Amino acid sequence: xxxxxxxxxxxxxxxxxxxxxxxxxxxxxxxxxxxxxxxxxxxxxxxxxxxxxxxxxxxxxxxxxxxxxxxxxxxxxxxxxxxxxxxxxxxxxxxxxxxxxxxxxxxxxxxxxxxxxxxxxxxxxxxxxxxxxxxxxxxxxxxxxxxxxxxxxxxxxxxxxxxxxxxxxxxxxxxxxxxxxxxxxxxxxxxxxxxxxxxxxxxxxxxxxxxxxxxxxxxxxxxxxxxxxxxxxxx
Ligand code: C5P
Numbered sequence: 001x002x003x004x005x006x007x008x009x010x011x012x013x014x015x016x017x018x019x020x021x022x023x024x025x026x027x028x029x030x031x032x033x034x035x036x037x038x039x040x041x042x043x044x045x046x047x048x049x050x051x052x053x054x055x056x057x058x059x060x061x062x063x064x065x066x067x068x069x070x071x072x073x074x075x076x077x078x079x080x081x082x083x084x085x086x087x088x089x090x091x092x093x094x095x096x097x098x099x100x101x102x103x104x105x106x107x108x109x110x111x112x113x114x115x116x117x118x119x120x121x122x123x124x125x126x127x128x129x130x131x132x133x134x135x136x137x138x139x140x141x142x143x144x145x146x147x148x149x150x151x152x153x154x155x156x157x158x159x160x161x162x163x164x165x166x167x168x169x170x171x172x173x174x175x176x177x178x179x180x181x182x183x184x185x186x187x188x189x190x191x192x193x194x195x196x197x198x199x200x201x202x203x204x205x206x207x208x209x210x211x212x213x214x215x216x217x218x219x220x221x222x223x224x225x226x227x228x229x230x231x232x233x234x235x
Pocket of ligand 1: 007081083
């Protein structure tokens, strides 16, 4: 069973401000995207990695990649204006006959535990699709402008993370349906649900934050220090 990883990294990072997209910000001296790729590189389950980038970031990415010693192929495709288009363009180059499964993971989540890749793939084998997610701790309200219209049952709601695993042929069909119906989702599991596939859920991890705003960086540095005990903050 061969498995390809798709890393969408073509976002503009407008919520981060700054000159460069957030996936190129450094965490502990290493660009976030490179940290994410190292984790996928370390997973024996992943045979190939496809990264979707903005066209004007490809040269810099190739330079960064040149300094890394990866033992598995890393291909680059040009992403689109929406995350969904970036994933679609990576998926286009993956032959479902050669890679039966794909794992999609946000470039800006470098702090996940690599065994999560295996857990989500194992779960996906039951229905063809699986995500990881964490429980909600806060009270959840539905609002209409400044008025609360409902309190949502938080024990039945989770916050979705990546990695997510999909059977390649099913994901491709889900994308075809989405394109035909002009359906946009914030992740691929929405497309799979729309296509009628049951999506499994495994427990993600608290450290697996999506680095989005400037205030996420100190927390990411803290979590990074916990990954390497010698750098961990002393009590
Ligand atoms: O925008 P969002 O926070 O959902 O981005 C999640 C991931 O999708 C990021 O790694 C980002 O680089 C990527 N993305 C992309 N193409 C876009 C928008 C986002 O590859 N057009």
